Structure formats: C-alpha cells, structure tokens
Amino acid sequence: MKIKCIAVDDEPLALELVAKFIEQTSFLVLEAKFDNAIQALGYLNQNDIDLVFLDIQMPDLSGMELARILDGKNSEKKPRIIFTTAYNQFAIEGYKVDALDYLLKPFSYEEFLKAATKAYQYYDNSSNLSKDKKENQKAQDYIFLKVEYQLVKVLLKEITHIEAYKDYVKVHLEGKPNPLLSLTSMKNMEEILPSENFMRIHRSFIINLDHIDSVSRNIVHIGNHQISVSDNYKDAFLEFINKWLN
Incomplete structure (x- = not known):
C-alpha cells in the first residue's frame, strides 16, 4: 500500500527536509510540495491526496486554518494530517481537526518514521485509502x-x-x-x-x-x-x- 502525500511549509529548509524524509520512506509517495497553504488548498481541491505533512505557522492562511477547511470536506476526499511545527501549544487544536500526529521541530527521521508508520497502520486498519470506502465500511x-x-x-x-x-x-x-x-x-x-x-x-x-x-x-x-x-x-x-x- 502506498500513501500519497504532500508537504506544506513556508520555511525552505524545513520543507526540503520533510520532502526528503517522505522520499526515503518506502510506503510514502511525495506528490507535491508547497511553501504556502493557499497553493496547497488549490492542489488538494483538484487531486486526491491521502496525507498532508503540514506546518502550522504560515502567512495568509495558517496550517490550522487549512486543516479546519479540510476537516469540513466530504470524508471520501478528506486527507489526513500530520502537523510539523515548532510550537507545542497547538497540540489540542490538532486533535480537534482529527490530526493523526504532531511532530515538534526539530525532529529526526526516526521520529518522522514513527508518525508515518502510525499513519500507515491507521489507514490500513480503517481502510481509509480505499476509493470505495463506504462500501468497505458496510462490509466490515x-x-x-x-x-x-x-x-x-x-x-x-x-x-x-x-x-x-x-x-x-x-x-x-x-x-x-x-x-x-x-x-x-x-x-x-x-x-x-x-x-x-x-x-x-x-x-x-x-x-x-x-x-x-x-x-x-x-x-x-x-x-x-x-x-x-x-x-x-x-x-x-x-x-x-x-x-x-x-
């Protein structure tokens, strides 16, 4: 099973690091990366993505605001989120938008892989990656x-x-x-x-x-x-x- 991802961060070095971590993880596929949440939202409205690695503190549209928008979407189209942030005060807000995990910068590849594995297990167990999600839920x-x-x-x-x-x-x-x-x-x-x-x-x-x-x-x-x-x-x-x- 492959999980289609995007990375969103307004800090170039942080964005490149997350992209690198995604690319070296066998079950993740990096579909795109963005340095602002508005462009990411436009992409997500046009493409089916399973997982978003998302910074919180960004200009114009914050990561938390983007997460709230995504949380209101139809469940079949809604990607899951792993927050990547330097601020720990948003942890409770992250759970309110059903974030899968919360990575606090700076984080190592080991910490990244742990969060990514949690996402893999979650999607695998709940069949959230299936295009026929509702049909699968009726059967389980x-x-x-x-x-x-x-x-x-x-x-x-x-x-x-x-x-x-x-x-x-x-x-x-x-x-x-x-x-x-x-x-x-x-x-x-x-x-x-x-x-x-x-x-x-x-x-x-x-x-x-x-x-x-x-x-x-x-x-x-x-x-x-x-x-x-x-x-x-x-x-x-x-x-x-x-x-x-x-």
Whole structure:
C-alpha cells in the first residue's frame, strides 16, 4: 500500500527536509510540495491526496486554518494530517481537526518514521485509502477509535449510542459500564458509521438502530438511557419508524 502525500511549509529548509524524509520512506509517495497553504488548498481541491505533512505557522492562511477547511470536506476526499511545527501549544487544536500526529521541530527521521508508520497502520486498519470506502465500511463490522494515545478496535454491534461530550465523544458499549472517550467530533462519527445501522437523532446523540428497545413520543429508549429526538432530526427518524412499522 502506498500513501500519497504532500508537504506544506513556508520555511525552505524545513520543507526540503520533510520532502526528503517522505522520499526515503518506502510506503510514502511525495506528490507535491508547497511553501504556502493557499497553493496547497488549490492542489488538494483538484487531486486526491491521502496525507498532508503540514506546518502550522504560515502567512495568509495558517496550517490550522487549512486543516479546519479540510476537516469540513466530504470524508471520501478528506486527507489526513500530520502537523510539523515548532510550537507545542497547538497540540489540542490538532486533535480537534482529527490530526493523526504532531511532530515538534526539530525532529529526526526516526521520529518522522514513527508518525508515518502510525499513519500507515491507521489507514490500513480503517481502510481509509480505499476509493470505495463506504462500501468497505458496510462490509466490515468494526471501526478504530483514538482513545487517549492508542487506536482501539470497536465492534459496531456493541455500540449502543454515541454522545457528544465537550471536544470528545462518549461511545457507549453494550454490557460495559463506562463508555470509551475519544477525541473526535460527532460529525466524524456520523461519517464513519454505516447509515443503515446508525442514525443521528440529536445534535448530541447518534444511536444504533439495532439497540432501540422502544420509542415513546419523541423519546428513544436504549437500555436505561432515554434520548430525545430533536426537531432537526425528527423527519428522518419518523421515516425510519414508518418503515419499521410497515
């Protein structure tokens, strides 16, 4: 498996170093390199790239601003990001945009390779490099979640519901007293979960349709949990209920 990459950094020496590291890593392919984020965004809008090695502090458009733009794209076209920066105060912001890793300058090839290997393992496990990603997700029965600093395999059938919690999500599992806490967004969870099994019924809740015990008025009962269906999601949920009844 080859991971298509670009490098973005406004410092010429730093850009050349990252490009060199990419080129000497067997499973990475350097497709292009840019000294500003605006040109990189234009390229990404026209080309399918899997991974971006991205500096943060850049003029006009910062790396973090570019990352937020990319994070809002359709999941099939959205590249993953490894930040390369001299500033450590952006680490939490990096996780908010679902960055795979955060390399603090100056970094060695060993550190670079460790981050790149993490990307390789992530893409391989979650099939994020496949052009038929949604079809693959329908066929597989699990996902991987970032929990603290590791990837945890979670069986879809064990997920009862997902709950928004500040910058995290709580993934509630059947038979488990404590939910998994993952630093990701509800939007990302909605994208990676198969729509035939999971439905968002509230700004703060996604439910596993197979785990619904009962429905009363606008309340869904899952085990001991009672989850309201908000007005924004009511029509889609009622459509599901009508199909269920028929």
